[in-house]
Amino acid sequence: MKVTCDVIKDILPLYLEGMLSDDSCAMVEEHIEQCQECKIYLDEMKTFNGIPIDTNISPLLKIKSTLRKKKIQTAILSIMFSIVILVITIAFLTAPEYIPYSEKSVTIDEIGNGSVLAIFEDTVYGYDIESYPTDDGTSYIYHITTWNSIWNRNIKRSNVNNTILNPNGENVTSVYYYDTDGSGGDILIYGKNENPNGGVLTLPRLFLGYYLLIAIALATICGLIMVIFRSNAKVFNYTMKIFFLPVSYILGQLFVKGFTTWSYIATRDLYAILLTAIPLYIAFLMAINLIREYKSKRT
Ligand SMILES: [Zn+2]
Incomplete structure (x- = not known):
């Protein structure tokens, strides 16, 4: 009986598994040497069998836990920003006119x-x-x-x-x-x-104290977000940039007025505080970048 390609292909899986008798093995190998098509077929089967079936699912679990972590972080972030918006809204609505x-x-x-x-x-x-x-x-x-x-x-x-x-x-x-x-x-x-x-x-005009309280509240909220998201570089860095806005204002207030929040000329003092706070804020941003560059050069 002539050994056809079909017969060879039928028994190739057994050949690969090493379950053929010596005679059958010899028959397969003899055919393979002469038949290019079956050789390719065998190579394909080897490649396919060669792909290890990975029973280790830990990378999948890791992805799953990362996703869950991201979900929780997104949720907390939404809550935090809702609080910020709420605080600003209430502050705006109840601000003394x-x-x-x-x-x-x-x-x-x-x-x-x-x-x-x-x-x-x-x-x-x-x-x-x-x-x-x-x-x-x-x-x-x-x-x-x-x-x-x-x-x-x-x-x-x-x-x-x-x-x-x-x-x-x-x-x-x-x-x-x-x-x-x-x-x-x-x-x-x-x-x-x-x-x-x-x-x-x-x-004395008193609204400076009111602005100072808002700045302290904002800085506190941003600080909390930074503590919670310290492992999430993107959120942390973004929040840090916001964090330095109220911090700059608070420092501006301290530089211009010390610890007194009343002023006989509050509007002028407010301008002075803002003029102090804006460059401070720019300085903070530059400092952040410099520190980041320094760190990345070191590593
Ligand atoms: Zn063949």
Whole structure:
């Protein structure tokens, strides 16, 4: 019987497995030597058998765990950025919008036995009262301002209670209302004018402290993200760049004003802080790049 290619191909798997008798082996090898087609077929089978069936699935598990890790990190990142957006939104909505005195948001009234009462209108969401002793120390000068917020006007109305300026029976010489834009100066709304320079008396403006708190909150959140994602270089580096924005502002505040957040000329001080913070921020970015370059050269 002539050994056909088909017969050889049928028994090649057994030949490869070494399960043929010596005679059959010899027959296959003899055919292969003469038949190019079967030789190629055998080579293909060898190659195919040569591919190891990898029973080690640890790389797959690793991919799976990496994917899961990424998923968790993405989730945390989304939450963090939601918090950042939420904080900024709430800060924006509740940011004090100082009420100019022309709206007569506060009136001062004596209610007997020396008590002086500040009566706030419904539109007032918050107020600030500061008192300073007069030069002779026998009496006090008061400064009041009031504010509203987008939150109070549009979302949840809440009024402030009227308040007694001198609960301990201090003498009230004068009460000024101050506008935060600083244009009109402070307006005498009660008592006599104690300002030697005339009707205008300038008072500490307080919104710098508010901005400082926002900067600290942002820096803290970014810091937390950096701690959580310290193994994820991309997120870490990106967050670090954001992190240095509030940090630059905080340092700018420290450089310009020290630890005091009030200012007689807050708008000018704010510009000064920003002018300090911007180059600081650029310096931080450059420092990050330099450190990165230095590290990559070393390794
Ligand atoms: Zn053949």
